[in-house]
Amino acid sequence: xxxxxxxxxxxxxxxxxxxxxxxxxxxxxxxxxxxxxxxxxxxxxxxxxxxxxxxxxxxxxxxxxxxxxxxxxxxxxxxxxxxxxxxxxxxxxxxxxxxxxxxxxxxxxxxxxxxxxxxxxxxxxxxxxxxxxxxxxxxxxxxxxxxxxxxxxxxxxxxxxxxxxxxxxxxxxxxxxxxxxxxxxxxxxxxxxxxxxxxxxxxxxxxxxxxxxxxxxxxxx
Ligand SMILES: CCCCCCCCCC(=O)SCCNC(=O)CCNC(=O)[C@H](O)C(C)(C)COP(=O)(O)OP(=O)(O)OC[C@H]1O[C@@H](n2cnc3c(N)ncnc32)[C@H](O)[C@@H]1OP(=O)(O)O
Numbered sequence: 001x002x003x004x005x006x007x008x009x010x011x012x013x014x015x016x017x018x019x020x021x022x023x024x025x026x027x028x029x030x031x032x033x034x035x036x037x038x039x040x041x042x043x044x045x046x047x048x049x050x051x052x053x054x055x056x057x058x059x060x061x062x063x064x065x066x067x068x069x070x071x072x073x074x075x076x077x078x079x080x081x082x083x084x085x086x087x088x089x090x091x092x093x094x095x096x097x098x099x100x101x102x103x104x105x106x107x108x109x110x111x112x113x114x115x116x117x118x119x120x121x122x123x124x125x126x127x128x129x130x131x132x133x134x135x136x137x138x139x140x141x142x143x144x145x146x147x148x149x150x151x152x153x154x155x156x157x158x159x160x161x162x163x164x165x166x167x168x169x170x171x172x173x174x175x176x177x178x179x180x181x182x183x184x185x186x187x188x189x190x191x192x193x194x195x196x197x198x199x200x201x202x203x204x205x206x207x208x209x210x211x212x213x214x215x216x217x218x219x220x221x
Contacts, residue, residue: 002065002066002068002069003068003069003070003071004068004069004070004071005070005071005072005073006070006071006072006078007072007073008072009072010072010074010076013072013076013078017087020080020087020088021087023088024086024087024088024089024090024094025090027090028090028113030051030090031090031113032111032112032113034047035112035113036112066081067079067080067081067086067088067089068081069082082132083128083132084128084129084131084132085097085132091113093108093109093110093114093129095108095129095132095133095165096108097132097133097136099136099137099140100140101140101141102137102140102141102168102169103137103140103166103167103168103169104133104134104136104137104140104166104167105133105164105165105166105167106133106164106165107162107163107164108129108162108163108164108165109161109162109163110125110160110161110163111160112160114160115160117157119159119160120157120158120159120160121157121158121159121160121163121183123152123154126152126154126158126183126190126191127150127152127193129165129183130150130152130165130167130181130183130191130193130195131147131150131193131195133165133166133167133181134147134150134167134179134181134193134195134197135147135197136167137167137168137169137179137181138169138177138179138195138197139197140169141169144199144203145177145197145198145199146197146198146199146200147195147196147197148176148195148196148197148198149195149196150193150194150195151193151194151195152191152192152193153191153192153193154190154191155189155190155191155192156190157190158183158185158190158191159185161185162185162186163183163184163185163190164183164184165181165182165183165184166181166182166184167179167180167181167182167195168180168181175198175199175200175201176196176197176198177196177197177198177199178194178195178196178197179194179195179197180192180193180194180195181193181194181195
């Protein structure tokens, strides 16, 4: 696992985000446009050439593997490649998660890129987003927790569009945290999930440092 330390200031984080977030948003627009475009085949082929040129430009300098999760020395996390919340990841909706002890909540708009059954949210996407949310809820007042078991129940189809989600810790037993989560549309809950989150035994960063108490960690940058 990559939890490297990157010694930068909050101002530098803001500066970097101000550059990459608009780019990621543009790539989200690109993904949506490719899915829904009805321009001619010739224009689609021309678009491919332009996109290939951008990819070649970005690949001139590239880190190997994945982005990982860097932390500052003040333990501000930068999970910018994360599939659900990554600021650099156009695959992520992204979720803007509000946290309080034992609770994680967010509102989101899921468009064409998240489709499973026609017009509906893909079940795997719903599970992905709820998995992130239960992880965030479990980690608000404890050490980081990994998903041991996630049970998802799809109550009725979730239509693409504006949605909300919520995860709440229901109980803790030693290193295990039990979390209940829901995804809802305007008419109520469409998906619910129950998770057993587990803090790995003797969790330390690969740098050898233990994580500080949760109150000193900020996971939202
Ligand atoms: C940090 C900021 C927020 C981040 C949010 C991120 C959200 C993303 C969430 C994820 O997607 S995490 C990625 C998906 N999950 C994984 O990759 C986990 C892979 N599995 C493991 O790493 C280990 O198997 C695990 C840490 C889950 C457990 O390993 P341990 O060696 O610590 O478990 P151990 O065998 O000591 O068992 C401890 C307790 O947990 C129980 N347990 C172990 N594995 C379990 C499991 N899979 N499901 C349910 N319970 C489990 C086990 O029975 C026991 O219960 P008791 O204490 O009551 O005896």
